[in-house]
Amino acid sequence: MPRPLSAPLDVGFDYTRSTGPTLGRFLSDLRRRKVTGIRGADGRVHVPPLEYDPVTAQRLTEFVDVASTGVVRGWSWIPEPLEGQPLDRPFAWALIQLDGADTSLLHAVDAGSPDRISTGARVRVRWRGDRVGAITDIECFELSDGPGDEPVEADDVTMVTTPVHLHYTHTASPTEDPFLRGLMEGRLLAQRCPACEKVYFPPRPACPTDGVPTTDAVELSDRGTITTFCVVNVPFLGQRIPPPYVSAYVLLDGADIPFLHLLLGVAPEDVRMGMRVEAVWKPREEWGPTMQNIDHFKPSGEPDAPFDSYSQHL
Ligand SMILES: [Zn+2]
Numbered sequence: 001m002p003r004p005l006s007a008p009l010d011v012g013f014d015y016t017r018s019t020g021p022t023l024g025r026f027l028s029d030l031r032r033r034k035v036t037g038i039r040g041a042d043g044r045v046h047v048p049p050l051e052y053d054p055v056t057a058q059r060l061t062e063f064v065d066v067a068s069t070g071v072v073r074g075w076s077w078i079p080e081p082l083e084g085q086p087l088d089r090p091f092a093w094a095l096i097q098l099d100g101a102d103t104s105l106l107h108a109v110d111a112g113s114p115d116r117i118s119t120g121a122r123v124r125v126r127w128r129g130d131r132v133g134a135i136t137d138i139e140c141f142e143l144s145d146g147p148g149d150e151p152v153e154a155d156d157v158t159m160v161t162t163p164v165h166l167h168y169t170h171t172a173s174p175t176e177d178p179f180l181r182g183l184m185e186g187r188l189l190a191q192r193c194p195a196c197e198k199v200y201f202p203p204r205p206a207c208p209t210d211g212v213p214t215t216d217a218v219e220l221s222d223r224g225t226i227t228t229f230c231v232v233n234v235p236f237l238g239q240r241i242p243p244p245y246v247s248a249y250v251l252l253d254g255a256d257i258p259f260l261h262l263l264l265g266v267a268p269e270d271v272r273m274g275m276r277v278e279a280v281w282k283p284r285e286e287w288g289p290t291m292q293n294i295d296h297f298k299p300s301g302e303p304d305a306p307f308d309s310y311s312q313h314l
Pocket of ligand 1: 193194195196198207208209210211
C-alpha cells in the first residue's frame with residue numbers, strides 16, 4: 001500500500017479589532033513607553049487594566065500610571081524557546097508586579113540563566129525600538145535595580161491587527177487518501193454505508209447514522225442538483241470573486257448529502273433550488289489532490305429536478 005498523502009497546511013487570518021477605551025489606553029501608553037493600570041472597586045490597581053471590576057462587575061474608569069520597574073513574584077525557566085515566543089534564547093516566563101500595581105503581569109525576563117533569576121528579583125522593562133501599540137512593545141524584562149525609561153510622545157492606538165496562524169502537517173486518512181488520489185485523476189469517489197446504503201461525498205470513514213465503517217467506493221458523475229444556496233454579498237479577506245455571487249449546496253447524482261461549492265454562469269437572482277448543474281474543471285495540468293480541481297459549477301441546461309428528488313437531502 002502506498003504511503004498516505006500528506007501535506008503541510010497553513011490556516012490563518014488577520015484578526016482586526018477596535019481596542020475600546022480601556023485596552024486602547026493601555027496599548028497607546030505602551031507605545032509611549034508607559035504602563036497603565038486601572039483601580040478596582042476595592043482600591044487595588046490591576047495591570048493590565050480590566051474593563052470591568054472582578055468583584056462588583058462594575059465598569060472601571062480610573063486609570064493609574066504605574067512604573068516600568070517591578071519585582072518577580074514567580075517564574076518558570078524556558079530552556080528551549082518555541083517559535084513566536086518573545087525571545088529566541090532561553091528565558092523565564094515570570095509574573096511581574098510592577099511598582100504601583102497590586103496584580104502581576106505575565107511577561108518574559110531575559111535573565112541569561114536560571115540561577116540568575118529568583119522570586120523577589122528586581123526587573124525593568126526593555127522597550128522595543130519600533131513600538132506599534134501591542135504587549136510586544138515590551139520586548140521583555142531585564143534584571144535591574146535601575147529606574148525605568150522616560151516616556152515619549154506617540155499617537156493613540158484605536159485598532160489592532162493580530163495575525164492568527166496555525167501550521168500543521170495533515171496526513172490523509174484511509175478513506176480520504178483514495179478520495180484525494182481520485183481527484184488527481186478527475187474522479188469523484190464517494191463511500192457507501194453497507195447498512196443504510198447512503199452515499200457520502202466527500203466520503204466519510206463511518207456512517208454517522210449507523211456507526212459502521214463505510215466499505216464500498218462509489219464513483220459519481222460531476223453533475224448534480226442545487227439543494228440550497230446563498231447569495232454572498234459581504235466582502236471578506238481572501239475572497240476570490242467580487243460579490244454578489246452564489247455559494248450552493250450541490251447534491252451530485254447518486255449521492256445522499258450535498259456539499260458546498262461555487263456557482264457561476266448564472267445571475268444570482270436566477271438561481272433556484274432544484275437547478276441542475278455540472279462541474280467546470282480547471283485545466284488538467286492544474287489538478288492536484290483537492291476539490292479545487294473543480295473551479296466552479298454552472299447550470300447544465302437540463303430541466304429542474306423535482307423537489308421530491310432532493311427533499312430528503314437538504
Ligand atoms: Zn448508514
